[in-house]
Amino acid sequence: MNILFIGFSLRSNAGGIERYLSTILKQLKKRGFTIFVYVMHDADQDPDFIYLNNEVKKIKFFDRFLLGFRIGNHLRKKGIKIDLFFCGHILLFNRSELISRSIGVKYDLFVYGIDCWGNRFREPLHQMKSLRKVISISSFTTEQVRKQEFGGEIIYFPPLVENLPERIQHNISHDKIILLTVARLDPNEMYKGHDAVIKSLKSVQKHFSNFEYWIVGRGKDMDRLKTLANELDLENEVKFFGFVDDVKLAEIYEQADIFIMPSRVSLDPNKLEGEGFGIVFTEAALYEKALIGPDTGGSVDIIDHNINGLACDPTNTEQIATCILTLVNDPALRKRLGENARNKVLNQFTINQFDQYFNPILQ
Template identity: 30%
Template sequence: MIKYDIDVYLFGLGENIPEGYHHKVNIINVKIQNSTKLQADGAFQKSIYLKSLPNILSLVKKIKPDIIHSHYASSYGLLGALTNFHPFFVSVWGNDVFDFPKKSSLHKWILKFVLKKADRIYSTSKVMANETKLYTSKEIGIIPFGVDTEVFKPITISKMFDEDTIVLGTVKSLSYKYGIEYLLEAFKIIKEKLPDKKIKLLLVGDGILKSSLQKKAEELKISNDVVFYGSVPHNKVPEIYNLIDIAVFPSVWESFGVSNLEAAACEKPQVASNVGGFPEIIDDGVTGFLVEPGNPKDIADKVIELINDKSLRIKMGRAARKKVVEEFNWNNNVEQMISEYQKVIKGRNR
């Protein structure tokens, strides 16, 4: 947004000041210690958010913004709502509408309160917009969270394995949500059905299930062909996808699927669960295959089809990138958001 001559003030809560932003972005970071975190998802106590409200009110008074835009309705959305500032935009991102309101009647009330205070509400996917509609009668705008297709693209990179090795891979945290255990079971089936082919499985990411997944790979007798690569900085992810021949996403649930977009932008065909926002990204049989969630055999069958047909892999990969460029290009999505800002500002100034 900086290149559009928009002043951006980014308010956040965390231990460290975030890196990687344009130097003209004004970052206001209220430090939160580890002791204030709870649960496995690292969520902050709501009281900690509320204690930061005076900082936000002071900031609003100082900079006099044209718009406040809160990302994540159940946390920063609550802070934005409590400023009583308008125009007030809210973007939902997943857990804030799928999980948060189901915890208790209070959680549900908080979400409804935030959405009631919002002048505009946005979602990155249709499925998440539909979920959000359970808590508000307002219109939900859909603006995808796109990818930079000049960063995520096909590139020539040194291979990790032999040239004739087919590499299956995924870039996801090793948690229950992403169904990595089903991918290991599918990989076992693939190895048994294609014993003469060199096939490796590259798992990029870290998480609470790492030890149990490594143990499962040993029990399935596939550990020699499974690489637990660990987590990588986001700027290294394009290189990872260019090491992979077929991307596999066996998630049991997804609100959208940015990783799918990144793989597709790198011209990788993919096999993914038919859940959440995945069908909005993958055209089944055209840019990849959608499979039944939690079904290793279904995953294996589609991966085997792609392994046995190189021309299909290439065709699907090219179609996948074309779809991303046309529908999920980061720059276009940013322009959509700016257009929304301008509509509201012009309407207010009339």
């Protein structure tokens, strides 16, 4: 069976969406599918995929209108029959429409978060004549698409963890409670909630001072967060690690006691923001970390309040502080929530569940 994918990128080291799509296509390759791809941005090419970019060269200024026809014509001339067609981003639906008309195969559209929240799905919906199914990364995103009057089939397909930790170390010797956030420090993604955590730590400090807040990730927002920590006299408690490799990241996850990322959500069409899913929560859960996250957005698929973590209003720093203190003061609760978090991920969000999520797409 031949699969066609059109998207912006498949570089697995580029970001969460790229890793998500690359993982899905690589699993399909392992299952015997032939994967044809056309990507708008990648220079490096993955040997698992057949890149149509090599033969359908980009033509500046014209590709917005002609690229879809050119890809479709190329496939027809080569006698390549496409059985399943994926559009990797709603911004590429126009090109996918043209390809569909050319090859006679409808496409399935991947949706994630702010790409389709607000009115961003409703506005082009009447133009998506060849749309077959929508593949949604989370329940929250599914709900947002439904609210925009889409009456077709939506397939739930969350990100799946491939590499499980080889070991989990318990009772690592350190004399402080370690709070951890792993996320890019991008000025365009300030909704991740690093600043809210830092602000909440002033309240935490009144009741418990033996803690550190570790921030892993790089980006231009680091200076703002460092300034905030300094203004609140927390420069000794807030530690910035920048980018770390996978080995170091595993060590950091093991040393942490609590994983926290109170990502804010806004459905204001003029300021859409929020987690489409929050795969770092699943990564932390595999290390049996108790989770603190928002009570809205894509990560609610992962966090069950008082079962495997604590959910809070991400705009309320006092609520965040209360969640932190609850876990700081109750080691048994931290342990129980962490164990439950790992069990949920193992049962629902690993590559072992791939076929159960993918099979409905084939139907």
